[in-house]
Amino acid sequence: MTVGKGKRPRDPNQLAKWIVDRSTDETPEQEQELRSSSSSTLPPHVSEYMSLIGRKGGQIGGKRRLKTMTKAQRQRVAAKAARTRWKKH
Numbered sequence: 001m002t003v004g005k006g007k008r009p010r011d012p013n014q015l016a017k018w019i020v021d022r023s024t025d026e027t028p029e030q031e032q033e034l035r036s037s038s039s040s041t042l043p044p045h046v047s048e049y050m051s052l053i054g055r056k057g058g059q060i061g062g063k064r065r066l067k068t069m070t071k072a073q074r075q076r077v078a079a080k081a082a083r084t085r086w087k088k089h
Contacts, residue, residue, distance in 0.1 A: 009015045066074070 009018050069077070
């Protein structure tokens with residue numbers, strides 16, 4: 001563990017952060033640069049993009065699930081869905 005400039009903090013929480021910073025060779029300046037660079041690379045419509053990607057994955061997952069399930073498993077799932085739909089009324 002390398003020790004940088006400055007005194008070691010006396011507060012236990014600050015000391016813990018200081019130790020982690022020193023052991024990972026991170027300084028507050030580096031952390032600030034990481035935060036500012038990561039926020040500027042996000043596209044303006046992140047939520048729209050993520051919802052499209054999630055929807056696409058869901059569509060693919062359903063088809064694959066159908067292929068891997070046996071006929072009995074599909075019947076059980078369908079019966080459970082029907083019971084749930086009819087409970088609402």
